[in-house]
Amino acid sequence: MRVITVCVGSACHLKGSHDIINYFKEAIQNSGLEKQVELKGTFCMDHCTDGANLLIDDVLFHASSVDDARKIFEKEIIKKS
Ligand code: FES
Numbered sequence: 001m002r003v004i005t006v007c008v009g010s011a012c013h014l015k016g017s018h019d020i021i022n023y024f025k026e027a028i029q030n031s032g033l034e035k036q037v038e039l040k041g042t043f044c045m046d047h048c049t050d051g052a053n054l055l056i057d058d059v060l061f062h063a064s065s066v067d068d069a070r071k072i073f074e075k076e077i078i079k080k081s
Pocket of ligand 1: 007008009010011012013043044045046047048051053
């Protein structure tokens, strides 16, 4: 099981983490990966200036837009599933 954890702390929220979570939700469904990929939220991960921050498994990524999140999803989830 892969785990995507998106920071929903206030700094990351201001940088669009809510839209990024919605994107991941849709992308997981559209790829039929509901049983392989779990989506979670977390509070501040102490990297506020880099946000919006997310973890895939234990690796930290920064997505400054939904488009960045899409690229990360394609590279880290689709290509590795
Ligand atoms: S609010 Fe997301 S890392 Fe601090």
